[in-house]
Amino acid sequence: xxxxxxxxxxMPGPQVTPDEKGFAGWIxxxxxxxxxxxxxxxxxxxxxxxxxKEAEATGNVQAETGKTEEEQIKGE
Amino acid sequence: MIYxxxxxxxxxxxxxxxxxxxxxxxxxxxxxxxxxxxxRYIVAVNALTNVVLNAGTILIYAISFFNFVRxxxxxxxxxxxxxxxxxxxxxxxxxxxxxxxxxxKKVVLVTFIANILSFLIGLVIVGLFxxxxxxxxxxxxxxxKGAMRWIN
Numbered sequence: 001x002x003x004x005x006x007x008x009x010x011m012p013g014p015q016v017t018p019d020e021k022g023f024a025g026w027i028x029x030x031x032x033x034x035x036x037x038x039x040x041x042x043x044x045x046x047x048x049x050x051x052x053k054e055a056e057a058t059g060n061v062q063a064e065t066g067k068t069e070e071e072q073i074k075g076e
Numbered sequence: 077m078i079y080x081x082x083x084x085x086x087x088x089x090x091x092x093x094x095x096x097x098x099x100x101x102x103x104x105x106x107x108x109x110x111x112x113x114x115x116r117y118i119v120a121v122n123a124l125t126n127v128v129l130n131a132g133t134i135l136i137y138a139i140s141f142f143n144f145v146r147x148x149x150x151x152x153x154x155x156x157x158x159x160x161x162x163x164x165x166x167x168x169x170x171x172x173x174x175x176x177x178x179x180x181k182k183v184v185l186v187t188f189i190a191n192i193l194s195f196l197i198g199l200v201i202v203g204l205f206x207x208x209x210x211x212x213x214x215x216x217x218x219x220x221k222g223a224m225r226w227i228n
Contacts, residue, residue, distance in 0.1 A: 027138050029087035034131035037091060037123055044120035045171060052114075052175045 095126045097201065101194040109186045111176050121171045125164045132159070153219055165191040 099122050106118050136152050169187040176183050196213060203212020 023138070026087060027134065030091070030131055030134050033087040033091050034127045037095075037127045041120040041124035041127070044116055045124065048114055048117040048120070049174050 091127055091130060094130050094198075095123050097198065098122050098126050098194050101197055102190040105186060105190040105193070106172070109178075109182070111172050111178055111183055111186055114175060117175055121168055125168055129156075129159045129164060153216075160191065160195045 099119060102122055103115070103118055107113060107115070112118060132155060133152060136155055139151075165184075165188045168191065169184045172183050172187060173180055178186075199213045199216050200210055203209050203215070206212065208215055
């Protein structure tokens with residue numbers, strides 16, 4: 001079953017064209033995709049800021065790259 | 077199968093494409109000017125601001141598509157202008173300041189330049205898709221002028 005069939009319930013009536021239903025489905029997809037990307041980004045930003053603050057407090061030279069000393073050595 | 081994947085994959089690819097284009101322009105500028113060398117942080121900041129900008133644009137377009145208002149073409153132009161020239165660079169600059177060792181002035185200046193460059197190149201790319209090429213830039217600002225008149 002096409003999951004967009006749920007829009008038949010959400011958008012009843014003959015005035016809604018298949019084009020509009022397709023676009024509505026796409027909009028739902030955009031909202032879901034945006035929420036997932038925003039969540040991942042916020043987590044990454046918070047982690048990086050936390051790492052930076054920790055590195056700054058300990059005087060770690062890796063503060064600029066956001067990598068731990070171990071990661072830095074591995075990369076090199 | 078296509079009915080299941082198309083509505084899920086298409087928005088992901090659309091958003092990922094715009095993030096990729098923005099990063100192609102902004103990443104080297106931010107990295108090379110020494111604002112931060114944390115690549116993951118640059119990607120995350122750009123992804124966050126870009127998704128908010130583009131998802132917002134799509135949602136504003138949807139409002140007019142479903143006839144909730146008479147026409148909100150000007151609304152889209154205002155949203156893009158406000159985001160590209162104010163909200164996005166300010167948010168990005170504030171986020172970069174949290175991890176940058178560079179001066180605040182430099183962070184703000186570099187972020188603004190990077191964003192305006194990516195906005196102009198984005199307009200050219202949209203212009204190529206619509207057959208207007210580099211004239212896409214002037215067309216956008218002519219539309220904004222029209223939008224201002226519409227608001228007045």
